[in-house]
Amino acid sequence: MKKLFAALLSAAMLLSLVSCGGDTATSPAPSAPAAESESVSSTFKAAMVTDVGGINDQSYNSMSWAGMQKAHDELGIDVKYYESKTDADYEANMITAIDEGYNLIICVGYLMVDALSEIAPQYPDTKFAIIDAYVDEPNVTGINFASEQCSYLVGVLAAQMSQTGNIGLVMGGTGDAMNLFAFGYYAGALDTNPDIAIQAYNANNYADVAGGKSAALHMYANDADVVYQVAGSTGLGVIEAAKEKGLYAIGVEVDQSYLAPEAVITSALRLIDNAVLQVCQAAMEDTLEGGISMYDLSNNCVGYAETDLLSAEALSAVQDAQAKIISGEIKVPRTNDDFVAKYGAGLYTLDEALNG
Amino acid sequence: MSSKKSSAPSTLGRSFWQRVLFHNMSDTLLAIVLGFLMGALALVIAGYSPLTAYGKLFSVIFGSPRNMSYSFIEFASPYILTGLSVAFSFKTGIFNIGAEGQYVVGSVAALLVGYFIHAPAFIHIPLCIFAAILAGVLWGALVGILKLRFGTNEILCMIMFNWIAYYLSNYIVNLRPVLSAPGKTWSHTIQDTAKITISGWSSLLSNKVHAGIFLALAAALAVYYILYKTTLGFRLKAVGHNINGAKFAGIPTEKATMITLMISGGLASLAGGLQVLGVTYKISQFAGQEGYGFQGITVALIASSHPLGVILAGLFYGAMKFGGTRFDAPSEIVDIIMGCIVFFIAISGLIRANIQRLAERRDKHAANDP
Numbered sequence A: 001m002k003k004l005f006a007a008l009l010s011a012a013m014l015l016s017l018v019s020c021g022g023d024t025a026t027s028p029a030p031s032a033p034a035a036e037s038e039s040v041s042s043t044f045k046a047a048m049v050t051d052v053g054g055i056n057d058q059s060y061n062s063m064s065w066a067g068m069q070k071a072h073d074e075l076g077i078d079v080k081y082y083e084s085k086t087d088a089d090y091e092a093n094m095i096t097a098i099d100e101g102y103n104l105i106i107c108v109g110y111l112m113v114d115a116l117s118e119i120a121p122q123y124p125d126t127k128f129a130i131i132d133a134y135v136d137e138p139n140v141t142g143i144n145f146a147s148e149q150c151s152y153l154v155g156v157l158a159a160q161m162s163q164t165g166n167i168g169l170v171m172g173g174t175g176d177a178m179n180l181f182a183f184g185y186y187a188g189a190l191d192t193n194p195d196i197a198i199q200a201y202n203a204n205n206y207a208d209v210a211g212g213k214s215a216a217l218h219m220y221a222n223d224a225d226v227v228y229q230v231a232g233s234t235g236l237g238v239i240e241a242a243k244e245k246g247l248y249a250i251g252v253e254v255d256q257s258y259l260a261p262e263a264v265i266t267s268a269l270r271l272i273d274n275a276v277l278q279v280c281q282a283a284m285e286d287t288l289e290g291g292i293s294m295y296d297l298s299n300n301c302v303g304y305a306e307t308d309l310l311s312a313e314a315l316s317a318v319q320d321a322q323a324k325i326i327s328g329e330i331k332v333p334r335t336n337d338d339f340v341a342k343y344g345a346g347l348y349t350l351d352e353a354l355n356g
Numbered sequence B: 001m002s003s004k005k006s007s008a009p010s011t012l013g014r015s016f017w018q019r020v021l022f023h024n025m026s027d028t029l030l031a032i033v034l035g036f037l038m039g040a041l042a043l044v045i046a047g048y049s050p051l052t053a054y055g056k057l058f059s060v061i062f063g064s065p066r067n068m069s070y071s072f073i074e075f076a077s078p079y080i081l082t083g084l085s086v087a088f089s090f091k092t093g094i095f096n097i098g099a100e101g102q103y104v105v106g107s108v109a110a111l112l113v114g115y116f117i118h119a120p121a122f123i124h125i126p127l128c129i130f131a132a133i134l135a136g137v138l139w140g141a142l143v144g145i146l147k148l149r150f151g152t153n154e155i156l157c158m159i160m161f162n163w164i165a166y167y168l169s170n171y172i173v174n175l176r177p178v179l180s181a182p183g184k185t186w187s188h189t190i191q192d193t194a195k196i197t198i199s200g201w202s203s204l205l206s207n208k209v210h211a212g213i214f215l216a217l218a219a220a221l222a223v224y225y226i227l228y229k230t231t232l233g234f235r236l237k238a239v240g241h242n243i244n245g246a247k248f249a250g251i252p253t254e255k256a257t258m259i260t261l262m263i264s265g266g267l268a269s270l271a272g273g274l275q276v277l278g279v280t281y282k283i284s285q286f287a288g289q290e291g292y293g294f295q296g297i298t299v300a301l302i303a304s305s306h307p308l309g310v311i312l313a314g315l316f317y318g319a320m321k322f323g324g325t326r327f328d329a330p331s332e333i334v335d336i337i338m339g340c341i342v343f344f345i346a347i348s349g350l351i352r353a354n355i356q357r358l359a360e361r362r363d364k365h366a367a368n369d370p
Helices: A002-026 A028-038 A060-075 A089-099 A110-122 A147-161 A176-192 A209-221 A232-245 A272-284 A312-327 A336-343 B002-007 B016-022 B024-045 B050-062 B065-074 B076-091 B099-116 B121-150 B154-174 B212-229 B231-241 B243-248 B253-280 B292-302 B307-324 B332-346 B348-368
Strands: A045-049 A078-082 A104-107 A127-131 A140-145 A166-171 A197-202 A226-230 A248-253 A264-270 A291-295 A302-304
Touching: A045 A060, A045 A089, A045 A272, A060 A078, A060 A272, A078 A089, A089 A104, A089 A110, A089 B065, A104 A110, A104 A272, A110 A127, A127 A272, A140 A272, A147 A176, A147 A226, A147 A248, A147 A264, A147 A302, A147 A312, A166 A176, A166 A209, A166 A232, A176 A197, A176 A226, A176 A312, A176 A336, A197 A209, A209 A226, A209 A232, A226 A232, A226 A264, A232 A248, A272 A291, A302 A312, B024 B050, B024 B292, B024 B332, B024 B348, B050 B065, B050 B307, B065 B076, B065 B307, B076 B099, B076 B212, B076 B231, B076 B253, B076 B292, B076 B307, B099 B121, B099 B154, B099 B253, B099 B292, B121 B154, B121 B253, B212 B231, B212 B253, B212 B307, B231 B243, B231 B253, B243 B253, B253 B292, B292 B307, B292 B332, B307 B332, B332 B348
Parallel strands: A045 A078, A045 A104, A104 A127, A127 A140, A140 A291, A166 A197, A166 A226, A226 A248, A248 A264
Antiparallel strands: A264 A302
């Protein structure tokens, strides 16, 4: 009997907890609409759909959500995210967001291209934005980053910081989007030091840490002392190699110096959060246009990370380059033709050199 | 259900409520209620109102015909099949933790046949489905051979086979003829003749309602029939109950193990195949295991491994998966709920034994006090 009482009591406690919780948790709810009614637009709602990386991926999805939260704080719009666990979720998530009345739906990542090209024409009144991709519909905005600009800046830094005049590049794959990184890096390095030697390697894999490491070790053995990685997890191996050899590596996407503060001299940043915030604002003000929107240095959506390892000389050179890119004095090549026209053929050729 | 009944033989002559308590279905329902209570606790701790959140969950799942078709058709059908795969193996004394890998090889087989072969739909679709099933049957048989020939532990083997399937799929997707374009991370899409999507029937339904649900239901009925109405099923269950007893009775236990691995492999790979033919049409490079097979274990446990129960459990799981990422709380809450449900089902035997002891003691008291 005692046990039964205990069980009943604990059940009662559990229930009371639940009901208390209900009260405390609902109490902020009424205040939320009040706060909204004060702000300019209470009706605008923006949602984002994550790719299979999930909301806590510390990368695209996390940064996009950070941008959405900024948009909530600064613009007072309603924001929400829908998490995708598998490919099958993309479409379902978009549809749910549409059903719930969201005006703008941001799709994080090119994996959603197929799903979006199916959904967008069905819902012409909803605005869509997709990161790093593009779908040819009037209500879709492609959020594209000037990856060549931030790569140019880290190329300048690599050439400045290299003692040997020999630097490296490890790529996770090729393709138009990936090549932007390579063009920018080459251009930045060559503009700084026309005689610089650049070793490039295409791992053709974004998840091969060991492969990235051995490629970087190979480059360091061949006199390179700075290696730039654009290779996802494969790039983590590059940073590991730099740490081991006491040489330098350059990170990508986010400031990766936390991985190895003594080895990562800078990182090519793509500030997805800023871009997402700008997209939300444009959509709210109804100025968001379909087509590809470029997010670059001029609107603070790409950049480089500063660390203590960078010399004063290198810093002033990179600030100079940044100002020149923004003013249009330096045009960083975006296509192979532009690159070859300015720097000559044979330096960076898509198929041969990268597979070295 | 029958196995649990036989494990509590003294239920006759007890009160109505005790009989209800001893019944399996009520165990499960109780576990579900408790699971939701634990979920509510987690919601409170995370600072959400459980009532609002559950209300939202409910309204998302049942909110519209479209949402219901997402919940109970599009999302549920793979779970019914992987659940069935695991349940079948449980019934026959094997723990098919390899459903994940079997699911993957099934989807790869369906993709390859769906993309490379050109044929009219009435040939193409059965061919894809056959390829998907065959892939899983062979994948299961491989484990069977390793177990029977070399005495390898089938659980370890299947866990490793999951990873082999995972990387095999990534490798195949990355091959030049399969990859949609250089630099992309997903395969070509299957030919239109291989697609089994039937959403065109009604604009009220979700975009990817597919005929796979019928196959899933048919598979559940077939497994029920095999397990409970055929000699094969009797033999398999006998091996599951007591392998030595079965051996003594002259049942070829090695053959039974092999058949179990092959059938449950085929069921899980059918799930993968149908998902490609009906929903995704292509395979992306995995960023992590998708978990359809592992979640089949949960489904089988909720269903107490009964093939017809798997249908209900699969529908429930599919709905929770659909609702779980769309209600106004972290999607992990649904995983907490599901985990707790499985936990409570697992300890239901303990609870039942305690209640039984309590009741016996009370009976003794009643007998002592005239």
